Amino acid sequence: MNIVVLVKQVPDTWSERKLTDADHTLDRDSADAVLDEINERAVEEALLIKEAQGGEVTVITMGPDRATDAIRKALSMGADKAVHLSDPALHGSCAVQTAKVLATLVGTVEGAELVIAGNESTDGRAGAVPAMIAEILGWAQLTQVRKLEVDGTTVRAERETDTGIANLEASLPAVVSVNEKINEPRYPSFKGIMAAKKKPVSTLTIADAGIDASEVGLANATTTVLEAAPKPPRTAGQRVEDDGTGGTKVAEFLVGQKLI
Amino acid sequence: MNAFIETEERRALRAAVAALGARYGHEYFTAKARAGEKTAELWAEAGALGYLGVSVPESYGGGGGGIGDLAAVCEELAAAGAPMLLMVVSPAICATVIARFGTDAQRARWLPGFADGTTKMAFAITEPDAGSNSHRLATAVRRDGDEWVLDGGKHYISGVDEVEAVLVVARHVSATGERLAPSLLIVPTDAPGFTFRPVEMDLVSPERQFTCFFDGVRLPADALVGSEDAGLAQLFAGLNPERIMAAAFATGVARRALAQAADYARTREVWGTPIGAHQGLAHPLAACAIQIELARLMTQKAAALYDSGQDGAAGEAANMAKYAAAEACVATVDQAVQVHGGNGLATEYGLGSLLGASRVMRIAPVSREMILNFVAQNTLKLPRSY
Ligand SMILES: Cc1cc2nc3c(=O)[nH]c(=O)nc-3n(C[C@H](O)[C@H](O)[C@H](O)COP(=O)(O)OP(=O)(O)OC[C@H]3O[C@@H](n4cnc5c(N)ncnc54)[C@H](O)[C@@H]3O)c2cc1C
Ligand SMILES: Cc1cc2nc3c(=O)[nH]c(=O)nc-3n(C[C@H](O)[C@H](O)[C@H](O)COP(=O)(O)OP(=O)(O)OC[C@H]3O[C@@H](n4cnc5c(N)ncnc54)[C@H](O)[C@@H]3O)c2cc1C
Numbered sequence: 001m002n003i004v005v006l007v008k009q010v011p012d013t014w015s016e017r018k019l020t021d022a023d024h025t026l027d028r029d030s031a032d033a034v035l036d037e038i039n040e041r042a043v044e045e046a047l048l049i050k051e052a053q054g055g056e057v058t059v060i061t062m063g064p065d066r067a068t069d070a071i072r073k074a075l076s077m078g079a080d081k082a083v084h085l086s087d088p089a090l091h092g093s094c095a096v097q098t099a100k101v102l103a104t105l106v107g108t109v110e111g112a113e114l115v116i117a118g119n120e121s122t123d124g125r126a127g128a129v130p131a132m133i134a135e136i137l138g139w140a141q142l143t144q145v146r147k148l149e150v151d152g153t154t155v156r157a158e159r160e161t162d163t164g165i166a167n168l169e170a171s172l173p174a175v176v177s178v179n180e181k182i183n184e185p186r187y188p189s190f191k192g193i194m195a196a197k198k199k200p201v202s203t204l205t206i207a208d209a210g211i212d213a214s215e216v217g218l219a220n221a222t223t224t225v226l227e228a229a230p231k232p233p234r235t236a237g238q239r240v241e242d243d244g245t246g247g248t249k250v251a252e253f254l255v256g257q258k259l260i
Numbered sequence: 261m262n263a264f265i266e267t268e269e270r271r272a273l274r275a276a277v278a279a280l281g282a283r284y285g286h287e288y289f290t291a292k293a294r295a296g297e298k299t300a301e302l303w304a305e306a307g308a309l310g311y312l313g314v315s316v317p318e319s320y321g322g323g324g325g326g327i328g329d330l331a332a333v334c335e336e337l338a339a340a341g342a343p344m345l346l347m348v349v350s351p352a353i354c355a356t357v358i359a360r361f362g363t364d365a366q367r368a369r370w371l372p373g374f375a376d377g378t379t380k381m382a383f384a385i386t387e388p389d390a391g392s393n394s395h396r397l398a399t400a401v402r403r404d405g406d407e408w409v410l411d412g413g414k415h416y417i418s419g420v421d422e423v424e425a426v427l428v429v430a431r432h433v434s435a436t437g438e439r440l441a442p443s444l445l446i447v448p449t450d451a452p453g454f455t456f457r458p459v460e461m462d463l464v465s466p467e468r469q470f471t472c473f474f475d476g477v478r479l480p481a482d483a484l485v486g487s488e489d490a491g492l493a494q495l496f497a498g499l500n501p502e503r504i505m506a507a508a509f510a511t512g513v514a515r516r517a518l519a520q521a522a523d524y525a526r527t528r529e530v531w532g533t534p535i536g537a538h539q540g541l542a543h544p545l546a547a548c549a550i551q552i553e554l555a556r557l558m559t560q561k562a563a564a565l566y567d568s569g570q571d572g573a574a575g576e577a578a579n580m581a582k583y584a585a586a587e588a589c590v591a592t593v594d595q596a597v598q599v600h601g602g603n604g605l606a607t608e609y610g611l612g613s614l615l616g617a618s619r620v621m622r623i624a625p626v627s628r629e630m631i632l633n634f635v636a637q638n639t640l641k642l643p644r645s646y
Contacts, residue, residue, distance in 0.1 A: 076272060187280050190310035190323040193272045 001055040006117040007039040009070035024225035035070035038118030040185035076188035076196035092218025099132035130177035140170035281340025307377015320371035326567030331508035338512025354381035357498040361486035384414040420470040441491035453477040464613035503578035507585035521596035551588035586621035593618040
């Protein structure tokens with residue numbers, strides 16, 4: 001079975017992340033770029049399925065040239081090949097445009113029956129792209145998954161939400177999005193690292209992919225960020241010295257905040 | 261000319277090893293050391309990922325990389341707070357010597373284990389009465405029929421309690437008792453006549469040092485690695501990687517101490533401003549950063565020379581790198597302790613124990629003074645005093 005993993009390069013959560021003043025899109029120069037950790041888990045899940053059942057794992061990313069680093073990381077973990085869509089026209093694309101583009105790219109991968117993605121990127125955090133891709137492709141969608149099993153043409157999954165666990169079952173083809181409990185991603189082995197550079201990466205422009213410029217980019221986006229402000233820093237809070245009455249003071253504080 | 265920048269693969273290797281090292285970290289390392297245990301889990305995992313066998317030839321299951329790759333692994337683990345001393349001897353000296361000078365049978369016997377880290381081997385050259393003077397080595401090997409017989413002793417040998425065998429430097433002795441060239445012999449730790457006992461050290465380290473006694477240890481013909489009369493040339497083929505690895509180990513420890521010191525200096529306030537604002541602290545830290553970076557650069561140069569087959573040039577560079585790295589390590593740990601004030605000596609901060617560890621770098625595997633002697637005589641052609 002051929003699996004497609006959707007990976008995204010994001011600014012490292014440990015570095016300072018900013019939007020540009022000019023158009024409120026991500027300031028990619030201000031932070032280190034890394035393969036989104038949730039995508040490492042998506043790659044890991046695809047590799048586990050491949051190792052058990054055979055097939056090929058293709059990673060797809062849409063992002064600027066330096067997103068090749070994220071691709072290499074996925075390839076060094078063991079993915080077989082990659083498709084990298086890189087085009088200045090993509091700058092500022094919204095979630096809907098992104099989903100359409102990615103769905104088009106999935107269509108170029110021969111024999112792809114299963115798409116695995118992260119449930120939510122650590123930068124945009126829309127959490128919508130995998131479901132939209134499933135919708136566009138007309139494939140089953142199993143989102144927010146913490147456990148996945150592929151048995152013949154049947155996919156079974158456990159979806160975890162704030163309210164509980166749902167057991168899902170669908171037939172291939174399907175789009176799955178995984179949460180951080182799905183697995184522990186492997187470290188790339190030295191051989192994996194050395195092999196990564198020799199694996200095929202097809203780098204496409206939107207023209208190569210048959211996508212029209214009017215379907216993508218900031219100017220045609222369905223949503224636009226009008227204003228952005230950093231979260232105000234946390235205020236120091238109130239300090240309670242415990243002179244024996246500490247417990248009472250904490251309780252009074254919580255009552256004051258209508259928390260108890 | 262772009263050799264100042266490491267390849268994409270080397271950087272990816274560093275990132276992968278750093279991530280693995282971070283999961284273990286300094287607390288794991290010191291907890292193991294203080295409990296008298298080994299960092300076996302880290303060794304096993306790094307081995308399975310091929311990180312310990314990066315420089316073993318691919319035909320024996322290794323990564324087919326060079327000492328530069330192995331040094332990167334060693335440095336990143338040390339920088340993550342979980343240095344592994346045996347990397348300096350087992351994969352760097354022992355695997356290299358066997359790969360370069362061993363017979364096909366010896367390679368087939370040992371290299372696959374080095375490739376995945378399941379084999380560990382110690383290295384023994386230091387002797388009580390010879391010290392830095394390897395011409396005075398007294399441990400002797402003589403031929404008896406098809407076998408070798410080994411007599412003598414070594415001290416300060418790391419890791420003997422956790423290895424399968426020790427690669428021992430011994431001198432051949434002729435039938436008339438004449439001392440000939442030194443050779444390398446693989447001595448299994450369970451060989452009859454081989455005993456060892458720990459040297460009590462004031463170091464917080466999972467690896468221990470041992471005094472070894474060889475009392476008529478009989479070894480098969482294939483215990484000898486390389487030719488009988490090759491002498492020091494073969495030995496130095498293993499010692500250059502050792503120096504490069506020691507340098508990598510030292511810069512890794514130094515990087516960790518520096519990062520911790522800088523973190524502390526950015527946040528600790530005693531006069532209403534972070535202590536890092538005082539130039540009395542900022543400048544020494546900046547000087548340490550420069551020393552470390554220069555030492556890393558020299559280490560990479562030494563590795564690049566070695567990996568391109570230039571043993572002679574690699575020897576000078578490896579010694580210079582080892583010197584620079586040890587001095588950077590000693591200076592940085594010292595400054596990191598100072599920056600932390602009283603906390604610098606508290607167990608919780610993990611710096612006090614680095615004071616001893618950093619001094620090891622100045623003594624082993626070759627002392628600061630012997631490197632200065634080497635540079636004085638070889639690079640500057642100055643006369644020797646000894
Ligand atoms: C933690 C640790 C681990 C070790 N692990 C190993 C191991 O695995 N295998 C192994 O074989 N050895 C090992 N050693 C031994 C180490 O390599 C030696 O301690 C080192 O080579 C110095 O030798 P020495 O101790 O005999 O010092 P000595 O040779 O006695 O030297 C004492 C001092 O005199 C100085 N000196 C000597 N000669 C001169 C000279 N001509 N000019 C100026 N100064 C001079 C030295 O620099 C040194 O400062 C280890 C040592 C330590 C501390
Ligand atoms: C073994 C031990 C025993 C001790 N016993 C006692 C005891 O019996 N009684 C007691 O009261 N205390 C004791 N102390 C505490 C000791 O006096 C303090 O650790 C020491 O005064 C330094 O203070 P600090 O640790 O808060 O360092 P900090 O004040 O945090 O200083 C950290 C670093 O910043 C430097 N620094 C600070 N300000 C400046 C500046 N303006 N310019 C440049 N550099 C600066 C310091 O020199 C130091 O290197 C002990 C400490 C130890 C380790």
